[in-house]
Amino acid sequence: MKLLKTLIATTALVGAATFANAQANPALIFDLGGKFDKSFNEMSYTGAERFREETGIEYREFELQSDAQREQALRRFAQAGNNPVVVAGFSNATAMATVAPDFPDTSFVIIDMVVDAPNVRSVVFAEQEGSYLVGVLAAMASKSGTISFVGGMDIPLISAFECGYAQGAKATNPDITVLATMTGTDGSAWNNPVKGGELTMSQIESGSDVVFAAAGGTGRGVLQAATDAGIFAIGVDANQNYMHPGNMLTSMVKRVDEAVFNAFNDVNNGEFTAGIQVMGLAEDGVGWALDEHNEALITDEMRAAVEAARVAIIAGDILVHDYRTDNTCPVE
Amino acid sequence: MMDFLTNDLLQLSDSAIRFATPLLLACLAGLYSERAGIFDIGLEGKMLVAAFAAGAFSALAGMSVDDGGWNMGGAAVWVGLLAAIIASIIMAMIHAFASITLRGNQLISGVAINFFAAGITVLIGQYWFKMGGQTPQLHEGQRFEPIILPFAKSLQDVPVLGPVYHDLISGHNIIVYLSFVIVALTWLILYRTRFGLRMRAVGENPGAVDTAGISVVKLRYSALIITGILCGLAGAYLSLGTAAAGFGKDMTSGRGFIALAALIFAKWKPIPAMWATLLFGMLEAVGSKYQTLDLGFMVLPGQFMQALPYILTVVILAGFVGKAIPPKAGGEPYVKER
Numbered sequence: 001m002k003l004l005k006t007l008i009a010t011t012a013l014v015g016a017a018t019f020a021n022a023q024a025n026p027a028l029i030f031d032l033g034g035k036f037d038k039s040f041n042e043m044s045y046t047g048a049e050r051f052r053e054e055t056g057i058e059y060r061e062f063e064l065q066s067d068a069q070r071e072q073a074l075r076r077f078a079q080a081g082n083n084p085v086v087v088a089g090f091s092n093a094t095a096m097a098t099v100a101p102d103f104p105d106t107s108f109v110i111i112d113m114v115v116d117a118p119n120v121r122s123v124v125f126a127e128q129e130g131s132y133l134v135g136v137l138a139a140m141a142s143k144s145g146t147i148s149f150v151g152g153m154d155i156p157l158i159s160a161f162e163c164g165y166a167q168g169a170k171a172t173n174p175d176i177t178v179l180a181t182m183t184g185t186d187g188s189a190w191n192n193p194v195k196g197g198e199l200t201m202s203q204i205e206s207g208s209d210v211v212f213a214a215a216g217g218t219g220r221g222v223l224q225a226a227t228d229a230g231i232f233a234i235g236v237d238a239n240q241n242y243m244h245p246g247n248m249l250t251s252m253v254k255r256v257d258e259a260v261f262n263a264f265n266d267v268n269n270g271e272f273t274a275g276i277q278v279m280g281l282a283e284d285g286v287g288w289a290l291d292e293h294n295e296a297l298i299t300d301e302m303r304a305a306v307e308a309a310r311v312a313i314i315a316g317d318i319l320v321h322d323y324r325t326d327n328t329c330p331v332e
Numbered sequence: 333m334m335d336f337l338t339n340d341l342l343q344l345s346d347s348a349i350r351f352a353t354p355l356l357l358a359c360l361a362g363l364y365s366e367r368a369g370i371f372d373i374g375l376e377g378k379m380l381v382a383a384f385a386a387g388a389f390s391a392l393a394g395m396s397v398d399d400g401g402w403n404m405g406g407a408a409v410w411v412g413l414l415a416a417i418i419a420s421i422i423m424a425m426i427h428a429f430a431s432i433t434l435r436g437n438q439l440i441s442g443v444a445i446n447f448f449a450a451g452i453t454v455l456i457g458q459y460w461f462k463m464g465g466q467t468p469q470l471h472e473g474q475r476f477e478p479i480i481l482p483f484a485k486s487l488q489d490v491p492v493l494g495p496v497y498h499d500l501i502s503g504h505n506i507i508v509y510l511s512f513v514i515v516a517l518t519w520l521i522l523y524r525t526r527f528g529l530r531m532r533a534v535g536e537n538p539g540a541v542d543t544a545g546i547s548v549v550k551l552r553y554s555a556l557i558i559t560g561i562l563c564g565l566a567g568a569y570l571s572l573g574t575a576a577a578g579f580g581k582d583m584t585s586g587r588g589f590i591a592l593a594a595l596i597f598a599k600w601k602p603i604p605a606m607w608a609t610l611l612f613g614m615l616e617a618v619g620s621k622y623q624t625l626d627l628g629f630m631v632l633p634g635q636f637m638q639a640l641p642y643i644l645t646v647v648i649l650a651g652f653v654g655k656a657i658p659p660k661a662g663g664e665p666y667v668k669e670r
Contacts (some may be wrong), residue, residue: 034581036464063464154634181623185635188585195585195620197575198347202621205343217580220469225575243469 024268026051026059027082028260029073031089033152033190033216035063039237040216040256044088044111046238047257051264059264067187070095078103084267086260088112090157091187096120107272109263111256112157114276123259123277127157127252128164128320129313130286131212133306134234134252135168137288138210139176140302141232141249148179148208150199150222152215153189156324158182161214161236161252163329164320168309170331171318178331179203183218193221200225210234210249223248232297241293249297251289255279282314342499344617349500350574352613353508354379354566354584358591359598359605360511360518361562365424367522367600368555369535369661370431373442375563376588377449378423382416382567384453387467387579388460389415390572394474406473412572417564423449424560425553432552435665446588454581467571467579476505476573507569514562518602531555535659538666548666566591593645596656615640 028048030041048059060082062073070092077085078099084107087096093113100108100117107119114122138147149165151158166178181199183189196218200211204225211226212234213219219236226233227244235241235251242248259279266272279285288306290298312318321330358375365372390412395401404411423445430441454465461467484502487494522528530551534541538548566587571579590612598604619637626632 034464034466036466181620182634184638188582191580191582192585193576193578193580194570194574194583198350198617199620200575202343202347202617205346217466220577220580221575224469224577228575 023270024055024057024084024264025082026057026264026267027077027080027085028059028061029077029085029087029092030061030063031087031091031190032064032066032187035061037190037217038240038243039219039235040254041088043238043254043256044086044260047260048086048264050257051261051268055265055268057264057268064089067091071098074099074108075102078106078108083107084109084263084272086111086263088256088260090155107263107267107274109259111259117274119274121263121272121274121277123263123279125254125256125285126278126280126320126322127214127254127286128160128167128322129281130252130254130288131161131164131214132168132171132313132318132320133281133288133309134212134250135165135170136172136306136309137250137298137302138165138212138232138234139169139172140299140305141297142173142176142210144207144209145173145175146177146179146207147210148200148203148206148212149181150196150203150211150213150215150218151180151182152184152218153187154182154185156327158214159327159329160323161212163323163331165212166329166331167320171309172305177207179206179208183215190216190218192218193224196221197225201229204229204231212236212252214252235289239289239291241289241291245293246297248294250294253287253289255285255287258285281310340621342495344614344621346500347617347621348610348613349504349508350613351616352609353504353511353573354569354587355591355594355609355612356511356515356606357507357562357566357569358588359594359609360514360602361559361566362592362595363518363598363600363602363605364531364555364562365559366595366662367535367659368531368552369538369659369664369666370428370552370556371438371442371663372427372556372559373439373589373592374423374427374445374449375559375591376584376586377442377446378420378560378563379567379570379588380446380449380453380582380584381423382420382564383571383583384457384467384567384579385419385564386412386416386568387470387571388412388457390470390474391461391468391578394471395468408474409476409572412474413565413568416568416572417561420564420567421557421560424556424563428553428556431665432549432556435667438663438665450582453579457579457581465581470572470577474572475577476507476569478503478505479509505569505573507565507573510565511569512606514565515602515606522602527551527554532659535661538661542666542668552666590641590645593648596658597648599656600659612641612644615644 086109088111090113096115100120109121111123149162162180200222210232213222214236223233227247232249237254240251390408393402393404393411394408397403430436431438457465481502484498488498534551594608598608623634
């Protein structure tokens with residue numbers, strides 16, 4: 001009994017101490033693809049790690065294993081006094097909408113989806129804009145006149161990648177064929193590299209010589225299959241150019257790390273704002289990756305074209321249609 | 333139409349073979365186990381452990397010494413394969429010990445193996461490689477490369493047979509070819525050897541086998557060792573023989589259960605097992621290639637196409653394809669004296 005009392009006392013003390021010392025006591029939840037998917041989730045991990053290095057403040061993390069855990073994980077962190085609670089992934093919107101009103105003093109951040117609550121910041125990316133740019137590059141690099149896309153789960157978000165990619169490609173070469181395939185309709189579609197590879201091989205057999213993967217961990221199989229067949233591949237979210245130098249044309253970078261870092265940092269500095277935050281080309285939230293691994297593949301002509309497209313999109317001269325606004329794509 | 337036949341059908345069949353290979357190996361693995369009277373729903377877990385061991389050991393063997401590897405070059409892939417088989421046999425032996433020696437419930441033991449595999453692979457993977465349970469991306473020498481059969485290139489232009497030989501038969505990796513050899517071998521063992529006869533008998537009437545003075549326990553253990561080897565091959569195929577090029581969390585994604593369904597469909601016979609898994613492979617290939625299928629009068633949505641293998645499983649298991657009679661003594665631990 002005495003032991004129990006001591007234990008309770010210590011826990012209370014530790015709890016109090018954390019509140020007094022640090023303003024931010026952040027927590028981060030990874031979505032189903034897994035923390036080290038070399039893509040979306042790994043980017044949010046990178047952002048959190050950067051915050052830890054710069055401020056010395058530790059953060060807590062949780063890797064979702066199933067859909068059933070979403071609400072529970074959010075609630076646990078909020079109850080434990082974590083602030084902010086950041087969750088990356090569109091699938092968490094329902095859970096977030098349920099949990100956030102119960103903890104009005106906690107700041108929540110959701111990435112890739114909008115949740116309307118006074119204490120929630122919703123960070124959404126203009127994926128169609130970044131995808132447009134890699135579409136331009138793909139169309140210029142393709143010799144066969146056919147390029148392709150492998151998506152993860154069949155949801156409007158991924159269709160926005162596909163649609164932006166197709167728009168960029170068609171604007172560059174109106175005759176180009178864009179093949180598109182989705183891996184699946186449930187969470188496992190983010191983590192099925194075997195199937196991703198198979199889909200890619202099927203596209204290659206249909207003539208594709210540039211493939212863009214927006215599929216989380218599944219992309220690993222896509223990029224490998226493209227490399228095995230000696231065609232170009234385009235990575236997603238993180239800069240994946242290093243994975244297969246020589247075959248990686250570029251990567252459509254989505255700065256999830258910035259979103260996570262900013263969320264942690266804003267709460268730490270007492271500057272947290274709720275509401276929708278759009279990260280597009282103008283905000284450097286999306287873009288295309290150029291580094292030592294792919295600079296030999298990008299000609300001056302390609303660089304000029306993609307740069308012109310970037311400037312035009314920011315200036316509003318090119319309007320890239322967002323699939324999510326009306327669930328249709330203007331180009332096939 | 334001709335174009336469809338020569339092109340699409342070839343591509344689909346090619347893809348179906350790749351999808352079917354791990355299913356076929358797992359299905360044959362289940363065949364040995366269940367024919368010997370041991371239900372095995374732990375195929376999934378054994379494959380997963382094998383896939384992990386293959387990915388991990390092939391990566392380690394291929395890494396340079398500076399990175400903590402063994403710098404074994406082209407031998408790495410074989411190290412991976414061997415590790416996969418050993419790991420899978422260990423799991424099979426746990427199942428054997430629980431269900432033969434301890435006479436435990438075979439279903440529970442199988443379920444336990446599946447859960448254990450899902451957890452242990454990620455745990456060890458994280459501890460070794462610090463990549464969230466994944467293993468490092470595998471490179472040349474660490475993976476099975478496609479084998480181009482002799483004359484494939486020069487015969488390519490021969491009408492009909494040329495493309496079939498070049499596109500469909502040639503260009504798979506060694507495990508694919510091996511799996512079809514194993515079908516024939518299994519048929520031989522099962523129906524033309526003394527061991528096969530005894531194994532079938534021990535699954536039907538272990539009492540009779542025991543009366544004849546043959547050890548039931550020994551026979552069942554041997555059958556489960558073969559199960560382990562075959563699951564090891566299936567797992568190694570996933571991480572070393574596909575574009576995944578490494579292990580990823582839960583990468584078997586239900587193939588062990590599809591293989592079990594195929595086993596029931598095939599009525600526990602090796603040649604039908606091959607056709608059953610090829611059918612499942614074909615369905616998966618069709619579902620992947622045609623995300624939506626336009627039948628002319630209606631369009632099948634992508635969700636339906638992807639659900640096809642599972643819908644078929646339900647139809648089969650509901651018993652629409654005739655009566656599938658499992659080995660009589662399956663699931664019953666053998667007790668010498670009542």
